[in-house]
Amino acid sequence: MSNRESDLEPLSDRFKSDTPIWNRFSYSQQRTVKTLGLYALLGLILLTILFPLYWMFITSVRPRADVLTRQPTVLPGEVTLANYERLFFFSDFLMYLQNTVIVMIGVVFITTTLATLGGYGLTRFDIPYQDTFAKGILFGYMFPAILLAIPMYILWSQLGIINSYIGLMLAETALALPFSLWIMWKFFQTVPPSLEESARVAGASRFRTMIDVALPIAKPGIVAVGIYSFAVSWNEYTLPKILMPGADNYVITTGIQAFTEQNTVMWNQIMAATFLASLPAFLFVYAFQKYLLSGFDPSDIG
Known part of the structure; x- marks a missing residue:
């Protein structure tokens, strides 16, 4: 029927x-x-x-008295921007934000560069046991930050890079790189080697072939690695807390604790700082979503 x-x-x-x-x-x-x-x-x-x-x-945006009430409401009874005023003009929030952005840019750049070069090399060069090595990379992804923090602190102290941007960049890169390298290894496997062979026949060098042929096709994978490394750096708490203990070097995740005192928790400012810290993640993903989605449609890659 x-x-x-x-x-x-x-x-x-x-x-x-x-x-x-x-x-x-x-x-x-x-x-x-x-x-x-x-x-x-x-x-x-x-x-x-x-x-x-x-x-x-x-x-x-609530007054402090409304936050401490026993019957919170979904809509605020009174709206105030005083919490954001205190956050920007009477606290070190902008310094925390600056430190976070500097470290994040370094982690994204280092991780994306190493993962892209490593993933390309694993798929294009004849490396002994390369499949075993590539799959074993994920083994490093199993270790949480709390397990690596103390050995890193000892090593970083010997190298003299405690309380430094480069020290925290390298530590957070160590967290993000294993999974990022695995992503790029899998992604470069989808790039046809015949395209690069045609460029090599035309006289292009290996490096020029990678830049002009492989990387444009791998753009969605590179963006995915960039977003992942951004998330790792932006949200990490354990490593900044241990490797950047100085108050002047706090990032957002560790700096928010400055809004707690011995007998007082400034919930309004904590929520304002947390809200502002959450927005970049949404905006970052929204800005690059077209590159991520292009990975599902070959006609959009370019």
């Missing part, structure tokens, strides 16, 4: 008591129910993700 005939089926036959409830609906009705259910599920997931960000924002 066609879908149109199913829609015209007599209601008396469709709603017999022995017919399963789902089968009593026509095909178009079933499709509508499935679509509405999918949108409802996506809406629930989106609400779950965005609600913490919303709660941070409304808490940051």
Whole structure:
């Protein structure tokens, strides 16, 4: 029976008591129910993700008395920007932000460069046991930052790079590089070697071939590595806390603790700082989403 005939089926036959409830609906009705259910599920997931960000924002614009009430409301009764004023003009938040941005730029640059060169080399050069080596890279991804912090602190102390940008950059790169290198190794496997061979026949060097042929095609993978290394650096707490203990070298994740005192927790300023620290992650992903999505459609790569 066609879908149109199913829609015209007599209601008396469709709603017999022995017919399963789902089968009593026509095909178009079933499709509508499935679509509405999918949108409802996506809406629930989106609400779950965005609600913490919303709660941070409304808490940051509440007066202190409203934050400490026993019956918080979804909408603030009074809105004030005094918390952001104190954050920018009466705290070291801008210094924390500056330190975070400097370290993040270094981590993204070093990680992306090493992962791209390493991934390309693993797929284009004849390296003994290269598959075993590439898969073993993920073994380094298993170690959490807390396990590496103390050995790094001892080594970094001997090298004299404690409380320095370069020391924290190298430490966070060590966290981000294993998975980033594995991503680029897998991605370069999808780049046809025949394209590079054609360029080599035309007289291009190996380096020029990589720059002009392989890297433009691998742009989505490079962006993915950049976003991942950005997230690692921006959100890391353990390594900055141990390797950058000086108050003048705090990043955002460690600097937020400055808004707690012995008997007082300044929730308004903590939420304001956390909200502002969360925005760059959303904006960074939004700005580069087209490069990530182009990885699913070869016609968009270029």
